[in-house]
Amino acid sequence: MTVVSISDSSRSEVEGESRKKAKSKLFQMDPDQCHRLRGQETELDNPNRRAAIAEWPRPNARRGDASLERLETRGRRYNGNQRNAAGPADQRGAPQPRRALSTPRQAELLAAREFGGRNQEWNFNLNPRHAEERQNAVRANRNPAGRAPAVQGNRQAPQQGRRDQHNERRNEPWRRNDVREGGRGGRQGEMQGNPHFQRRRPQEVTKEEHVKDKEPFVRRLGYKTMEGLLDKEPSEIVITLACGSGLKDLLSQQLNSSFIQLICKVLCKACRSKTDRQSIQHLLGIVKDSLFLKVQLPRYVVQMSTDPVPLRRQQYPEYIECILFLLQELVSIFPASSVQEMSMMILVLDPTVNTLRAAGVSIGEQNENSLEKVKNITHHLQERKRDGTLRTDTHILIDNQETGPEDNYRTMTIYPTYNEVHLEERPFLRPNLITEKYANTEVYLDTHFRLLREDFVRPLREGILELLQNYDDKGLRRRKFDDIRVYFNTRILVPLCTSTGVGYKVQFDTRPLKFVRWQNSKRLLYGSLVCMSKDNFETLLFATVSNRDPVELKEGIVHLSFNVRSRHLLAELEPSDCFLMVETTAYFEAYRHVLEGLQEIQGEDVPFQKYIVACDTEIQVPRYLAFNNSYDLEALMNGKSQDSKENTGQINESLHRNTKVNVLDPASWPSKEELNLDESQMQALQMALTKELAIIQGPPGTGKTYVGLKIVQTLLTNESVWQRHLRKFPILVVCYTNHALDQFLEGIYGFLHTGLVRVGGRSNSELLKRFTLKELRNSRDFRRKLPQHLRGAYFEVTNQMRKSEQKICAAAQHLECTTQGVLHEQYLEKHISAMHWNSLQNGLVFDDFGMFGRRHSLILEWLGLGFMSVTTIPGGDPQNMENADEQQEEVEDEDVEDEFIQISEEAELIQRERMIDDDEPKMRAKKKQDAELNELANTLLAMNLNKQGPPGAQLQDEGGWQVQRSERKKMKQKAQAELRKSGAMTAAEERGIFNIWMLSLKDRWRLYRLWLSMYQTDVRRRIIQHEQLYQTAADRLAELRLQEDLWVLKEAKVVGMTTTGAAKYRKVLQELQPRLVVVEEAAEVLEAHLITTLSSACQHLILIGDHQQLRPSATVYDLARNFYLEVSLFERLVKVNVPYIRLDYQHRMRPEIAALLCPHIYEQLENHPSVLNYENIKGVSSNLFFIEHSYPEEEIQDGKSHQNLHEAAFVVALCYYLICQDYLPSQITILTTYTGQLFMLRKMMPSKKFAGVKVHVVDKYQGEENDIILLSLVRSNKKGNVGFLQIANRVCVALSRAKKGLYCIGNMSILANVPLWSKIMHTLRENANIGPSLLLTCQNHPKTMTLVSKAEDFNKVPEGGCSLPYEPDARFVQLEDCCHIFEVTGFDQYMNERQEGSGAVIKLKDCPKCRMPIRKNFRYGAIIKNSLCEIEKVKKIVQGDAEKNNQLRKQLESELKKSSIIAEQFPYQDKNLSSALQSCPLSLQGLTVIENKIAFLSRLAELKCHEARLNLHMKAKFKSMVLECLRWIDKSRGRFTVQELTDLQSEIQRLSFLSDLYVRCSMASGRKLDSSTEHDIACVQKILECTKAFTENDERLVKEKMKTLKLALPETGLALSETEKVMIVKAMGLRQGHWFKCPNGHVYVITECGGAMERAKCPDCSAAIGGMNHALESSNQVASEMDGAQYSAWSDVANNMLNFEEL
Helix, strand or coil: CCCCCCCCHHHHHHHCHHHHHHHHHHHCCCHHHHHHHHHHHHHHCCHHHHHHCCCCCCCECCCECCCCECCCCCCCCCCCCCCCCCCCCCCCCCCCCCCCCCCCCHHHCCCCCCCCHHHCCCCECCCHHHHHHHHHHHHHCCCCCCCCCCCCCCCCCHHHHHHHHHHHHHHCHHHCCCCCCCCCHHHHHHHHHCCCCCCCCHHHCCHHHHHHHHCCCCCCCCHHHHHHHCCCCHHHHHHHHHCCCHHHHHHCCCCCHHHHHHHHHHHHHHCCCCCCHHHHHHHHHHHHCCHHHHHHHHHHHHHHHHCCCHHHHHHHHHHHHHHHHHHHHHHHHCCCCCHHHHHHHHHHHHHHHHHHHHCCCCCCHHHHHHHHHHHHHHHHHHHHHHCCCCCCCCCCCCCCCCCCCCCCHHHCCCCCCHHHHHCCCCCCCCCCCCCCCCCCHHHHHHHHHHHHHHHHHHHHHHHHHHHHHCCCCCCHHHCCCCCCEEEEEEEEEEEEEECCEEEEEEECCCHHHCCCCCCCCCCCCCCEEEEEECCCCCCCEEEEEEECCHHHHHCCEEEEEECHHHHHHHCCCCCCCCEEEEEEEEEHHHHHHHHHHHHHCCHHHCCCHHHHCCCCCCCCCCHHHHCCCEEECHHHHHCCCCCCCCCHHHHHHHHCCCCEEECCCHHHCCCCCCCCCCHHHHHHHHHHHHCCEEEEECCCCCCHHHHHHHHHHHHHHCHHHHCCCCCCCCEEEEECCHHHHHHHHHHHHCCCCCCEEECCCCCCCCCCHHHEHHHHHCCCCHHHHCCHHHHHHHHHHHHHHHHHHHHHHHHHHHHHHHCCEEECHHHHHHHCCHHHHHHHHCCCCCHHHHHHCCCCCHHHHHCCCCCCCHHHCCCCCCHHHHHHHHHCCCCCCCCCHHHECCCCCHHHHHHHHHCCHHHCCCCCCHHHHHHHHHHHHHHHEEEECCCCCCHHHCCCCCCCCCCCHHHHHHHHHHHHHHHHCCCCCCHHHHHCCCCHHHCCHHHHHHHHHHHHHHHHHHHHHHHHHHHHHHHHHHHHHHHHHHHHHHHHHCCCCEEEEEHHHHHHCHHHHHHHCCCEEEECCHHHCCHHHHHHHCCCCCCEEEEEECCCCCCCCCCCHHHHHHCCCCCCHHHHHHHCCCCCEECCEECCCCHHHHCCCCCCCCCCCEECHHHCCCCCCCCECCCEEEEECCCCCEECCCCCCEECHHHHHHHHHHHHHHHHCCCCHHHEEEEECCHHHHHHHHHCCEHHHHCCCEEEEHHHHCCCCEEEEEEECCCCCCCCCCHHHHCHHHHHHHHCCEEEEEEEEECHHHHCCCHHHHHHHHHHHHCCCEECCEEEECCCCCCCEEEECCHHHHHHCHHHCCCCCCCCCCCEEECCCCCCEEEHHHHHHHHHCCCCCCCCCCCCCECCCCCCECCCCCCCHHHHHHHHHHHHHHHHHHHCCHHHHHHHHHHHHHHHHHCHHHHHHCHHHHHHHHHHHHCCCCCHHHHHHHHHHHHHHHHHHHHHHHHHHCCHHHHHHHHHHHHHHHHHHHCCCCCCCHHHHHHHHHHHHHHHHHHHHHHHHHHCCCCCCCHHHHHHHHHHHHHHHCCCCCCHHHHHHHHHHHHHHHHHCCCCCCCCCHHHHHHHHHHHCCCCCCEEECCCCCEEECCCCCCCCCEEECCCCCCEEEEECCEECCCCEECHHHHCCCCCCCCHHHHHHCCCCCC
């Protein structure tokens, strides 16, 4: 079959000659010049010139120009690895819009897939050697005129390709600047498809918004525009100027003096924005590289000195001030790259200033100082540049003050320094002053900065020092460090694109960490700081955990985000570098934000300095009360929402009652009864409204949240009193935890239904969901209402991120593939020297190696992973494969999650407090990403270690070799073990090797790792610039989102956030300037956190909390105890006698429980009358009891937690006993003081018995309460250590959570050594509430009491009762179910009888008279429950677990959908199975039946496909047998018996043999067979067509006969041996993919390009063969049995995957 050539390259080459010359000239330029020309052509929008531009060539030093980036010097030259699908113009479809972040089409799988498709920056050729050969062949075959011969096949001419490329680019909507109807598809698709940038649903976008928001509109900046900007806010100016190319264009023009002056003023004002540092950096980057700074500004400064007009000369100091400010900003951000321009400006500024001064112009002291400072900085930078220490642009802080080292906290780095890590020097620290005032505000800020920084630096410093001292210790991996956690063999794998910037997937060795339970472990929590080093911490890389998945952590995978300095170092690293990683437990992100705030805040901006710093005890009234002190308290008196409509009666009543009071006059206030408050609550309200700093202490149960809500309600009702400006300011509510914030805001919602905003998405409240900042951002018209400058900037930044992400993600997939298996040698070829490549190719001695399949890899054989025995490899050890098993990690025995109650993992709880909505990782759709990765891995890898299913395709058994499953597993394990290793061969060692096949197996892997490292480095090098661009854009996007958030928050009346959110939104809060701040849980907040939350505009601060409950938590105990870091601002002000109010009436605990707190913890605490009438706890003799014991505790291996088995078992048994007393599970909470105990409890609490019971650690339960509390104190040891049980604050929380009943268990003998516990023990003994045993009472027999001291004792009280029958003296018993009455003695005997033997039936006893099952009877309750339990066990076995059944159902539904062959061959059965799976809940037995049916039908459908290859007689016979088998499978049944399964398997096997026999006989029709063959056919046919059972003997006989018949009757229809077939293929001389077969299996060949261009008929069966336009007939397929090809030579897959060995 011939192939028609439609190529006409001669015409296009003549037309493109000038472009070739232009391009050739372009290649002779330096890269910078090439880049500049490219930028100019883009601006000119010249498609022809743009098409001609190519990437600057990067020669490969090792392989000449045979590199991955091939230069296409004649426009779009045809590449053998790419196929241009464009046909004639009238046949091409409409141009497709560019897809954002989508999976490239299969035709673009690798060449275009990796780096962006048509407009790719690099041409990533899979096999550069082949590409070079093809190009050389084209050059060699050129005719004398210099033209290449016409190319065969449906290929587009080069010039036509450029023209079409231009047309498509021109027609793509996202490239057009003009707004046309219908031209939005491409951009909208991009915006919608990217999870990082998706803001709204596409159908909600209006046409006007398209025009204003989405189109890449370039705003031209003129004089009037710049003048208009001068009147805007600094933030709007900088965002406007940083957006688009308007400023760049402006600064490249010739400007007059007036325009230069205006530009300087606008730039200066822009740089004063405090919230847009990234945009300022981008803006100043444009200025730094502009002609404005290099030429025009120096020229303007020189002109100042020669200006003859005195009036103008007097104005120059103003502009000099602007210029100096700009220079300071430039040098602080770009110290290295701007030093030359700075020097030039100083050279012209200095004489100009002198000249103006001499002419009588007053320069001003500030200008003089600024000029001197800039000169000194420039001189210093010039010296650093000369000595080589100034290499990169690292931000420097220009401080106005000359300060000593102990005072210069503003210039300290947040991250630890080299000296801090290596030198054992104690840093300068001051203690937090808790009994006296501070000297001044600077000392105050310095103290808290240094203490807070030391709190996270010290564990890292001391841990690293300890690590280095023990570095040579052989037991280092097993050593436990107190201050850090150590991770060995850590590697940086691949970059990740997230919404916050570029992160990295990092892998560490998990073998030393097999004991870690990652779900609950505090290791590698979000925001934790890690330090990585590969050189004993001489070089430090710092990063924070950006995403934590417990499943990935088991594999050693964690996602990190590196800091700015470390990101610069990453570019210099090799992918094979191995690190030691250490982690500090501190939540670094919160530290970072607060420390930056302390450095940035100015002393004069700290509010309430006279109280906070000077500790003045005379609290003034709020400043706004000087204008109006009249408050309306009606809302408090009525208890109604200010938004609700009152009825007429209430309105009339209010008219006759004066509810307005002078809040400064106590006599005018209503009574506490009218306000529904007790006396202390009334005092707290009065203080909060009349003092600018109010402190309210609320002991447990006193209603501090209730009072706080009353305060906020009053302030909102009287908003006009404190809102005296045109701009409105919201009330800021800050809480320590998300839970407390939800509670407080839900309370506010009771009287404020609009204007409420909750910052942070970690809310569990459905009520508040619509008020979260995240939801408000995603509202329908949010973006439409945003200011124009924000929308334009958003478009530009996200567009840059999209472009960079495409490049990064493509490269990341290639890098990830290299970790998942062994790379095929064809992709390593660039990095293998020619000598070693030839050695690899010629290493095997047998000729038939190439026939094992298209993917057969020499490198696998070389690495000992193929079919060569490892014993033939020098240095190869047969035991290597055996030892590989040791590398396989054991599967941990995980608890089945559904069997036990759900307890929030502590790690999850901590992360929930740390993360807010923007922090949540937004990754690409995982399923889609995994599918892309798997597809690419199957292409790149010779051995894919992650591939599931039959691995025959990935291991080399295609040529008839049989690889045992165990051997295959060992190969994979060996490869995994070797890929984990870090040792690679050096380049010097590599150069000394001649024959790589003579290397030992160990050295072969070392050499492979060298090649692999070079491949990885090559890929990483290509995307470094894109990573930098992406990170810069992401940083700008983060600032833009803060501006958007600020825009939302300014419209709010109340803004609520946690302290974590307040730290992150610190800059927004400074701009928001809330006048009133209410802090709940204020005693739990570190003082530094609180200070950075306040702005200078704050006029009223209300602190609500209790310093005698939980304190702030510090990481370093020494700083907490000796430097008072754990003393909050709340507690410190109380200690220095600042006035405060304590709420005195508790509304929670019954009096005997409250007696444990007062007077031991609180001097005074009154009981509200509501707690005096609680009912007694049922089934227990006391409402309060402490069970003593001496059973020892156990220490948890990971971490510092503890557990106590005895206590856990006891409280679980007591909990179940209380449930049996008819208490709801939700009324009971189990508290423990250690997380280790928490999960021991969980393992003892099945969900069926304990669902609804809450289990928490004490610290996470502050602010909560319940009717019954069971408290496990855990600590019990010989040393007498009680841990933090000696801290009064934690004891207070633990003992104050119960309302009606409190039961504690612990070792009081060691607790009594603590003075507080000694006092509590004395109180307990006085009231007989402590002892070794708890006394239980039976509700049915009140006189029957049982002592319990351990869990086993609860067996004496089955089901919460006792061992006595319900009526011990009764003579008769009546059954509640049927009311029949029986004599008790005989019926007791009947009920206690148990059936024995195999015929026993598990069922309920029934009434002897009416046979009704006995389900209710208290006397026989235990017997009935035991029977029901046994019945449930049987039902569970038969029916299965509901959740597991549901999972199996989904799995079967998925399998059925995947098995499309069932739907094709048996549509009726497929429909029935689908319906069955969708029906009512199925039992495990029913699902098993469906699973078996799917398996049998799938196999039967595969056999039925063979019918098409049979002749009529055979087809009829085979069809009847298939239908018979189908009827048997389709039969309705409750379950498959063992015999049925065996018979079906035998029949399927019979049909498999019969199908094979029929196909071979059909292919051999017309051939003369010898008598022996005919006899064997008849023998086998008789057995297979027989209706008797197909026995094992039959199967054995058929197998033996079929071995012979397979040789005589080849399945291909060709009577050829394997050797003959090989000879024919070689004689044809065609590459793989040219052999095809008709529907009946008859083989034919297509020559030339291998693409079908004609239709014909099969000479053997007359079936259609061939095809048209390179498209094969759908009924035909590739004849893989001929040459091993899986795809035709002319196909998209073949063109990109190169499924052939040689071209």
